[in-house]
Amino acid sequence: MRTSLAGLTLASPVLVASGCGGTGPELAAFGPLSAYGTFTTRSITLDPRPGAAGPRLAESPSGLVHATGLPNPGIDGFLATELPWLVQSGAKVVVSVVGRSLGELAELARRLGRTPGVAAVEINLATPDPVSNGVLELREPQHLGGAVAAVARELPRGVPVLAKLRADPVRVVESARIVAEAGAGAVVVGGALPAALPDGRPAGLSGPAIAPLALRCVREVALALREADTEVDVVGCGGVHTGGDVRAFLDAGAVAVAVGSALFHDPTTAARLAAELTDIPADTAGGTPADHLGGEER
Amino acid sequence: MRTSLAGLTLASPVLVASGCGGTGPELAAFGPLSAYGTFTTRSITLDPRPGAAGPRLAESPSGLVHATGLPNPGIDGFLATELPWLVQSGAKVVVSVVGRSLGELAELARRLGRTPGVAAVEINLATPDPVSNGVLELREPQHLGGAVAAVARELPRGVPVLAKLRADPVRVVESARIVAEAGAGAVVVGGALPAALPDGRPAGLSGPAIAPLALRCVREVALALREADTEVDVVGCGGVHTGGDVRAFLDAGAVAVAVGSALFHDPTTAARLAAELTDIPADTAGGTPADHLGGEER
Amino acid sequence: MKAHVRAEVLASKRIGAYQHLTLVAPGVGERFRPGSFAAVSVGPAGERARLARRPFWIHQVRPLGGYAATVQLVVEPRGEGSRWLASRQRGDRVEMTGPLGRPFALPKEPVPVLLVGEGVSAAPLFPLAERLRERDCPVSLVLGADDEAHLLSALEARRTARAITVVTHDGSVGARGRIPDVVAEALRRSDAAVVYAAGRAATLAAVAQAAEDHGAWSQVAVEEPSDQPWACCTGLCQGCALPVVGEHGAPREVRACLDGPVLRGDRVRWADL
Amino acid sequence: MKAHVRAEVLASKRIGAYQHLTLVAPGVGERFRPGSFAAVSVGPAGERARLARRPFWIHQVRPLGGYAATVQLVVEPRGEGSRWLASRQRGDRVEMTGPLGRPFALPKEPVPVLLVGEGVSAAPLFPLAERLRERDCPVSLVLGADDEAHLLSALEARRTARAITVVTHDGSVGARGRIPDVVAEALRRSDAAVVYAAGRAATLAAVAQAAEDHGAWSQVAVEEPSDQPWACCTGLCQGCALPVVGEHGAPREVRACLDGPVLRGDRVRWADL
Numbered sequence A, B: 001m002r003t004s005l006a007g008l009t010l011a012s013p014v015l016v017a018s019g020c021g022g023t024g025p026e027l028a029a030f031g032p033l034s035a036y037g038t039f040t041t042r043s044i045t046l047d048p049r050p051g052a053a054g055p056r057l058a059e060s061p062s063g064l065v066h067a068t069g070l071p072n073p074g075i076d077g078f079l080a081t082e083l084p085w086l087v088q089s090g091a092k093v094v095v096s097v098v099g100r101s102l103g104e105l106a107e108l109a110r111r112l113g114r115t116p117g118v119a120a121v122e123i124n125l126a127t128p129d130p131v132s133n134g135v136l137e138l139r140e141p142q143h144l145g146g147a148v149a150a151v152a153r154e155l156p157r158g159v160p161v162l163a164k165l166r167a168d169p170v171r172v173v174e175s176a177r178i179v180a181e182a183g184a185g186a187v188v189v190g191g192a193l194p195a196a197l198p199d200g201r202p203a204g205l206s207g208p209a210i211a212p213l214a215l216r217c218v219r220e221v222a223l224a225l226r227e228a229d230t231e232v233d234v235v236g237c238g239g240v241h242t243g244g245d246v247r248a249f250l251d252a253g254a255v256a257v258a259v260g261s262a263l264f265h266d267p268t269t270a271a272r273l274a275a276e277l278t279d280i281p282a283d284t285a286g287g288t289p290a291d292h293l294g295g296e297e298r
Numbered sequence C, D: 001m002k003a004h005v006r007a008e009v010l011a012s013k014r015i016g017a018y019q020h021l022t023l024v025a026p027g028v029g030e031r032f033r034p035g036s037f038a039a040v041s042v043g044p045a046g047e048r049a050r051l052a053r054r055p056f057w058i059h060q061v062r063p064l065g066g067y068a069a070t071v072q073l074v075v076e077p078r079g080e081g082s083r084w085l086a087s088r089q090r091g092d093r094v095e096m097t098g099p100l101g102r103p104f105a106l107p108k109e110p111v112p113v114l115l116v117g118e119g120v121s122a123a124p125l126f127p128l129a130e131r132l133r134e135r136d137c138p139v140s141l142v143l144g145a146d147d148e149a150h151l152l153s154a155l156e157a158r159r160t161a162r163a164i165t166v167v168t169h170d171g172s173v174g175a176r177g178r179i180p181d182v183v184a185e186a187l188r189r190s191d192a193a194v195v196y197a198a199g200r201a202a203t204l205a206a207v208a209q210a211a212e213d214h215g216a217w218s219q220v221a222v223e224e225p226s227d228q229p230w231a232c233c234t235g236l237c238q239g240c241a242l243p244v245v246g247e248h249g250a251p252r253e254v255r256a257c258l259d260g261p262v263l264r265g266d267r268v269r270w271a272d273l
């Protein structure tokens, strides 16, 4: 089932969410990346980051609380060691970026705009913990527009900006309108939500636990953008595990869904959901894996 | 284990959350209400409300999505038919109120302030859906102060105001500071979070799914109020099911926890948690019910 | 008096399409009256993935294996919760609350009564039949189901009922048809003063109407609203709002789990379900 | 090649403190190499209450019941996940991914080797011993545990190992003591060129140090970091960050599930765990 997102033609409306598909080969061990609508990288920063020390993850009821600290090799490392493999793999590569300042975001966009094989750039405006992660804190919707404009300006035509927004019901609609005006080709609604690890450290909450929250925001954003008569697409993200979840997000007005932590539980989730959309009539699509789902390692 | 909240002495730091204990007798069928720190009523409005039509609840992973529409008999009905029984039962009664305007809130407070047996008034500033419920929408922290002041003004000395705030990480700290200044004796952090029912209708999400989100907000609020050198207490609410949850909230700085939807799953939850705090050393307290927990019906 | 217990599965037996579970649930069986139900938590103790509880009629209460009042539930495996419960085995623990709800009201006089049960919902009628017999009420019974596998054993009932009408949709046992097709005739023949019914909403509505036409009282055990979870089953959550006609004819909503599940048939606003 | 399958439990047997589960897991057993592991989902299929997966060493791969390569796991019931897995019965389905991780590197020459295993963590050493024997490496074995119930059967190992040292903390079998007390002597006697070890971090650190002192290579199978979930076990989540010494001596973090769980003992920053 093909779909169109911010002017890109995608093989499937099921995308791999940022930070949840590893560097690529890890997920490709279970099936070709070309089967997904996009492969979105973890958020890349200008300089390399080692990630957080101490326990990074905890289970919560139907959720995963995480404070990974955005580990990544920095833009240079990424372009040298990770992107070429991804492009080669046939994935539709969306590079997620995050920065300490608008200048950093612009610089990241400049580098990516020059690089062949980058289908789109996603700005991570949904970090559950900008402060402890030392990235730009954009508390008010107005600030988001500036970030999107700074990135859009540096990208060539045909490389759209996706703006990833937190599922914050109070501000998400206004934020979506503002980033749409600032030039975003699509909004991804629903990142990890601000939460705490059991020991109290700030963290993000992902997983099925947050799906009803994301669904609310997706519906309101889709409605508002349609009313505003924009052509900006909506991607739903947050707790997608089953075919029922996919349908709920598409019914709410999303053109695609991004699958995140479900991949940790079952690395074939996204491929299975993509296949379900193609093969199986909507009302019989179930939520359990086939008896044997395997794949080739690269 | 006794505790003190906003100047009140409570039998236990485990409270019954608003809207989750029925009118009283339903919960009393499983044990005396006097065992709980407070029995907080569902939110009472000036006029009676029938509640929402159509399916009101749905299960979500480790959560409960609900749109009950605040059914209640109105303040007159409540004072005539429900409060007397509650007072008689030995419960420490906190009456939750919600209104369409500051005037309505003030009127509710005036009536309650004159009524013996009302230990405190809680203002529900955490409705997940003010718009569809037709109650005052208080989007910005500044508005909350007005609501608290309007209620506090009408209450006699010794009847404190509790302000219930949504677990919205971006605004909750500022909101807590503002309601503290406006005269709240305590803040209850963590109501149901804005979510959608599977059919898309706006609703609230409660249950263990949201605990990591509430925990984050409780910690930040407790810290901020301590730094601001106020005497305002914090009650943690959201997904409390086990002794571990209680300890996490108390460790985060709450003086008490309110148990909500856990009572739907096991009506003895709050009593069990209260007993655990008293009887069992912290590190052995488990999360499963005793083999036989029963109680007298009135 | 209500109890919340970790019940132990004592026996589990498949009969037709249903799993009959016998449980040791201290405090539940002892206080049971026909028409009351138990609420079951789905999943392992302490695991709170499915918060809504599943209500099940208490089918029988019997002394067994040294226990004074074991509780029998009849489970039709349908969705996640009922399948989980149906697959519990001897020795497994199940979190359970009961007895819950308003039971059937019994007639003060030994009047003739008609019991009408559909599918698995007929479960509460069997202990009711026993109680009515004890009160010397002549008991007639109509049992209906889609097919024989879904018909709760009429055999047991032969001891207590003086007349039994069986009707299945596919005609695999008894007459071919639905309960509404046969209820008027059964009423006429039994000359019942009270009709007790349990089944789908459409069936109950038809039975209540037939009773009214016949001049009988009806007591219906509802499983409505069935399109939303009964989250608590104890009156706390407001999830089970059921439209009824109130005291002075005014429409209002009651909590089916607390003010029901047994209600007067003429009080339910069937059209608003 | 990795597979994600719904494995079927073929057999489950209690031996001492551990539950030995044999599973049909197409694609997992066939591609297994000693030191690789499988990730198991906790709870019924489709139920996503516990999102982190539980890693288990693949203990044996054997033809059984008509299946070419059944997978055996040894499960020590500890917390929620391992207890759930240990209580699975014949015919139950378990969602499983494998084989995962970097396995033990085998020596090119038939040098003497020493295998050191502690408690349930010794599981991957048994198939390793077989492979090493096939390559004509003289195999010596040290097995340690808290007590006899927690000692993985040394009997099986007698066929493959030329010398076996058993040590338990309570002295219930073998010598009384801990692995670090006996490893230097075992190294000296075996004159091993490579030491393969699996166990707690403190044990592995001691073994790695002893190997270095002796001038041997060490390959350690780590279960670290053990204070946080290995959520994915497939390299996706960054949850299993393990401190190591990188290429040029620089400290860095690797993903234990992908770059491990078998690592060179001298590469792990034991002090930073």
Ligand SMILES: Cc1cc2nc3c(=O)[nH]c(=O)nc-3n(C[C@H](O)[C@H](O)[C@H](O)COP(=O)(O)OP(=O)(O)OC[C@H]3O[C@@H](n4cnc5c(N)ncnc54)[C@H](O)[C@@H]3O)c2cc1C
Residues within 6 Å of the ligand: B055, B058, B059, C037, C052, C053, C054, C055, C056, C057, C058, C073, C074, C075, C076, C077, C078, C079, C080, C081, C082, C083, C120, C121, C123, C222, C223, C224, C226, C227, C228, C229, C230, C261
């Ligand atoms: C008073 C009463 C007594 C009952 N007695 C029995 C009995 O004796 N034996 C028996 O087999 N069953 C009985 N039932 C039905 C039983 O409680 C369960 O509802 C049924 O087994 C299906 O639940 P499940 O978990 O298997 O299905 P699921 O599909 O998992 O149902 C999940 C939840 O959603 C609710 N639900 C169902 N359909 C919808 C829908 N379309 N939209 C939203 N929510 C929905 C259910 O009530 C349940 O809470 C009774 C129900 C009631 C109300």
Ligand SMILES: Cc1cc2nc3c(=O)[nH]c(=O)nc-3n(C[C@H](O)[C@H](O)[C@H](O)COP(=O)(O)OP(=O)(O)OC[C@H]3O[C@@H](n4cnc5c(N)ncnc54)[C@H](O)[C@@H]3O)c2cc1C
Residues within 6 Å of the ligand: A055, A058, A059, D037, D052, D053, D054, D055, D056, D057, D058, D073, D074, D075, D076, D077, D078, D079, D080, D081, D082, D083, D120, D121, D123, D222, D223, D224, D226, D227, D228, D229, D230, D261
């Ligand atoms: C590579 C590897 C191989 C293993 N092989 C085996 C084996 O063959 N046999 C065997 O019995 N066990 C094995 N284990 C251990 C097993 O995977 C489980 O971790 C163990 O059984 C406990 O999990 P649980 O779900 O029972 O306990 P729980 O207490 O429910 O653990 C829940 C989760 O939290 C994690 N966790 C544990 N302690 C903490 C803590 N203090 N703080 C935060 N999170 C924590 C666990 O890793 C788990 O993911 C292995 C572990 C690893 C890493």
Ligand SMILES: Cc1cc2nc3c(=O)[nH]c(=O)nc-3n(C[C@H](O)[C@H](O)[C@H](O)COP(=O)(O)O)c2cc1C
Residues within 6 Å of the ligand: A017, A018, A019, A020, A041, A042, A043, A064, A066, A068, A070, A096, A124, A126, A164, A190, A191, A192, A205, A206, A207, A208, A210, A237, A238, A239, A240, A258, A259, A260, A261, A262, D237, D238
């Ligand atoms: C371990 C982990 C790492 C993540 N890293 C990133 C990241 O680098 N950039 C980003 O935009 N989102 C990141 N996310 C958020 C996911 O992309 C996704 O928005 C979120 O987890 C909600 O979706 P889910 O419930 O399907 O996981 C991460 C999530 C997890 C669990």
Ligand SMILES: Cc1cc2nc3c(=O)[nH]c(=O)nc-3n(C[C@H](O)[C@H](O)[C@H](O)COP(=O)(O)O)c2cc1C
Residues within 6 Å of the ligand: B017, B018, B019, B020, B041, B042, B043, B064, B066, B068, B070, B096, B124, B126, B164, B190, B191, B192, B205, B206, B207, B208, B210, B237, B238, B239, B240, B258, B259, B260, B261, B262, C237, C238
């Ligand atoms: C069915 C239902 C009704 C509720 N009604 C009210 C209410 O009337 N007033 C209020 O302040 N909170 C109400 N709440 C919110 C709870 O008090 C509580 O804050 C919230 O559910 C989070 O806690 P929990 O996860 O323990 O349920 C309601 C919650 C539920 C589930």
Ligand code: FES
Residues within 6 Å of the ligand: C229, C230, C231, C232, C233, C234, C235, C236, C237, C238, C239, C240, C241, C255, C256, C257, C258
């Ligand atoms: S099911 Fe909760 S009030 Fe009836």
Ligand code: FES
Residues within 6 Å of the ligand: D229, D230, D231, D232, D233, D234, D235, D236, D237, D238, D239, D240, D241, D255, D256, D257, D258
């Ligand atoms: S456990 Fe997820 S990367 Fe290793």
